[in-house]
Amino acid sequence: MRVFPNxxxxxxxxxSPPTTEWIALPGHGYHEVIVDSPGHSDxxxxxxxxxxxxxxxxxxxxxxxxxxxxDVNYVSIFKNWGREAGASLSHSHxxxxxxxxxxxxxxxxxxxxxxxxxxxxxxxxxxxxSSARAIAENGSWVQxxxxxxxxxYETWILPKSHISNLMEMDERQHCDLASLLRDALRRMxxxxxxxxxxxxxxxIGSGYHMNIRIHPAIxxxxxxxxxxxxxxxxxxxxxxxxxxxxx
Amino acid sequence: MRVFPNxxxxxxxxxSPPTTEWIALPGHGYHEVIVDSPGHSDxxxxxxxxxxxxxxxxxxxxxxxxxxxxDVNYVSIFKNWGREAGASLSHSHxxxxxxxxxxxxxxxxxxxxxxxxxxxxxxxxxxxxSSARAIAENGSWVQxxxxxxxxxYETWILPKSHISNLMEMDERQHCDLASLLRDALRRMxxxxxxxxxxxxxxxIGSGYHMNIRIHPAIxxxxxxxxxxxxxxxxxxxxxxxxxxxxx
Numbered sequence: 494m495r496v497f498p499n500x501x502x503x504x505x506x507x508x509s510p511p512t513t514e515w516i517a518l519p520g521h522g523y524h525e526v527i528v529d530s531p532g533h534s535d536x537x538x539x540x541x542x543x544x545x546x547x548x549x550x551x552x553x554x555x556x557x558x559x560x561x562x563x564d565v566n567y568v569s570i571f572k573n574w575g576r577e578a579g580a581s582l583s584h585s586h587x588x589x590x591x592x593x594x595x596x597x598x599x600x601x602x603x604x605x606x607x608x609x610x611x612x613x614x615x616x617x618x619x620x621x622x623s624s625a626r627a628i629a630e631n632g633s634w635v636q637x638x639x640x641x642x643x644x645x646y647e648t649w650i651l652p653k654s655h656i657s658n659l660m661e662m663d664e665r666q667h668c669d670l671a672s673l674l675r676d677a678l679r680r681m682x683x684x685x686x687x688x689x690x691x692x693x694x695x696x697i698g699s700g701y702h703m704n705i706r707i708h709p710a711i712x713x714x715x716x717x718x719x720x721x722x723x724x725x726x727x728x729x730x731x732x733x734x735x736x737x738x739x740x
Numbered sequence: 741m742r743v744f745p746n747x748x749x750x751x752x753x754x755x756s757p758p759t760t761e762w763i764a765l766p767g768h769g770y771h772e773v774i775v776d777s778p779g780h781s782d783x784x785x786x787x788x789x790x791x792x793x794x795x796x797x798x799x800x801x802x803x804x805x806x807x808x809x810x811d812v813n814y815v816s817i818f819k820n821w822g823r824e825a826g827a828s829l830s831h832s833h834x835x836x837x838x839x840x841x842x843x844x845x846x847x848x849x850x851x852x853x854x855x856x857x858x859x860x861x862x863x864x865x866x867x868x869x870s871s872a873r874a875i876a877e878n879g880s881w882v883q884x885x886x887x888x889x890x891x892x893y894e895t896w897i898l899p900k901s902h903i904s905n906l907m908e909m910d911e912r913q914h915c916d917l918a919s920l921l922r923d924a925l926r927r928m929x930x931x932x933x934x935x936x937x938x939x940x941x942x943x944i945g946s947g948y949h950m951n952i953r954i955h956p957a958i959x960x961x962x963x964x965x966x967x968x969x970x971x972x973x974x975x976x977x978x979x980x981x982x983x984x985x986x987x
Contacts, residue, residue, distance in 0.1 A: 503964075503972045515887050571963030579962025588964070596968035640762050691963035706967065714961050715826025716818030716938035717750075717835070720953065721843035725750045 494531075494551055499524040503590055506564075523559060523591040527551050529572075533584050537574065538675075538682040545671035552587070552694065553659040553667075559591040560658070560698055567592045567599060567697065575689025578710035587692075599697065606701070614702030618651050625731040628738055629676060633669040636677055638730035638737070644712055645728035646685060646737065648677060650705040658696035658703050677707065684740035685709055741778075741798055746771040750837055753811075770806060770838040774798050776819075780831050784821065785922075785929040792918035799834070799941065800906040800914075806838040807905070807945055814839045814846060814944065822936025825957035834939075846944065853948070861949030865898050872978040875985055876923060880916040883924055885977035885984070891959055892975035893932060893984065895924060897952040905943035905950050924954065931987035932956055 504522025529537060529548055540548065552570050559568045572587040573580040580586075595603070606613060621627055621637040628636040628648060636650045650673060652666060662670065681688065689710040696703040718724050751769025776784060776795055787795065799817050806815045819834040820827040827833075842850070853860060868874055868884040875883040875895060883897045897920060899913060909917065928935065936957040943950040965971050 501974075517887075567968070569964055569968055571967055573960075573962045577960070579960035590964055592968075592970070596970045598967065598969035691966055693963045693967035695967060708963075708966060710960075713820075713824070713826035713957075715820045716940045716955075717816055717837055719938055719955060720818055720845065720940035720942060721814070721816055721839075722845035723839070723843045727748075 494547055495528045496551060496555060497526050497528070499526050499588065504592065518593060521564060521593045523565070523589070525555060525589040527555070527587040527589065529585040529587055535585055536682065536687065537572075537585055538678040538687075540675060540678075542668075542671055542675065545675050546667060548587070549659070549667060549671055549674075552589075553662070555589050556658065556696070557660050559589065560660070562591070564593055565591040566595050569596070570694040570696075572692040573689075574692070575687075575710065578689035578691050578708075580689070595697075599695070602695075603697070603701070612655055612702050614651060614704060615655055617649075618653055626734045628680075628734050629673060631669045631673055633666045634673045636673055638734040639706075640730060642726055642728075642730045642733065643724040644708045644710075645726055646681070646688075646709045646711070646733045647726075647730075648681075648707050648733075648737065650674065650677060650707070652703060655702050657699050657701040659694070661703075674705070680737050680740040681707065681709060684736055685711060741794055742775045743798065743802060744773050744775070746773050746835065751839065765840060768811060768840045770812070770836070772802060772836040774802070774834040774836065776832040776834055782832055783929065783934065784819075784832055785925040785934075787922060787925075789915075789918055789922065792922050793914060795834070796906070796914060796918055796921075799836075800909070802836050803905065803943070804907050806836065807907070809838070811840055812838040813842050816843070817941040817943075819939040820936075821939070822934075822957065825936035825938050825955075827936070842944075846942070849942075850944070850948070859902055859949050861898060861951060862902055864896075865900055873981045875927075875981050876920060878916045878920055880913045881920045883920055885981040886953075887977060889973055889975075889977045889980065890971040891955045891957075892973055893928070893935075893956045893958070893980045894973075894977075895928075895954050895980075895984065897921065897924060897954070899950060902949050904946050904948040906941070908950075921952070927984050927987040928954065928956060931983055932958060 502524035504520050504524045508519040508521055556568050559565050569590045618635055622630060622635050626638045633653050634650055635653060636648055639647060639649045691708045693706045749771035751767050751771045755766040755768055803815050806812050816837045865882055869877060869882050873885045880900055881897055882900060883895055886894060886896045938955045940953045
């Protein structure tokens, strides 16, 4: 497994300043590509337990490198699989973008968490583990179809214990996550015929409950979604969970 | 031109109630399809002035029908052109979805407008009309590449005067909008080779400055955008405006 600076970086350490009368920040940051596997045609759904643990270790290592930098306020780790999901390379890869700001979607989550009397994600884990939206679980992780699924067959993977990021995983959690993630990718491939997808790791330094979101890219984000922020999803999470459990 | 109830309606007048322990609203509302043109292969970029005025009249008529209903809080009018932009029919069409709620993106705009000492859209019109992001204008409308362009070659069309919705247009504004919109669609088709796009009309009953947003769908919304709300756009609005002006 190898990690490279992205050739077409969205963020660079020394950007040229924007010239404008409105407020714009320079694109200061870092943008890396993680080559997930040596084989050009390898599908992550086939990764061995050892391979998946290594990939998670790479995520963890690069996260821990960036999260402590003075000029970084958020570290986004994500994987686009398939052209329809935005992958411009067919060789399996992940990306890391370290940003100088807390991005708006994460900021809204943090605000909501601060305003809640308990951790909303702990609550989700507790309630959903026995709901019709539960898909799979092992010792330390659970996979669900979220109640507010934006896209058909969206799933979330959450740790049962309240950890903020990958660095806080112990060996057992690391091993269990690799196992559940392999299972999740295999089921999705089998059920939806190797669909394009986005896999996104949501985590911050502290005061958060990390989670991984997988969005199969089998529907389009069109005019209605773009202009309203409301998502039309024809598959209920209960239906999605039932189908994924059976895959 | 004909208007039909959508065969696969996202909202219906009498939905079955959701059964869940979390808060979910029934999908109460209305969903129509406007067949823009009698010809199956007609491209909106070729519509005559008379045809475009008729289409805008249809938008206005259907908006005025829905906006006053007691069970409607927002009327979304949009057009998806091309499969990549989410159009499931190739015959040129627009859609109207009448919602029982004010959608989140619109709600945030309204909150921002309420908090501002002046209308942000009036300010945009005034500043941008002579900026490097200006594209075209006529007596009552202006087209710009917005400072915060989410996607390459995104453009906005705004009325010079502060009107909240299509119903407040006078004859002159109606005629000028048809003219500018035709020009905008023709330029986009010529410059970007008939790209897929989403055209979205943002309007509410009062206290707003209506605007039309056109997003060419030539890039994908991928993992980074979905998880952060930050959009990577490799084409600056100044560059986009220059190219569109020259088309």
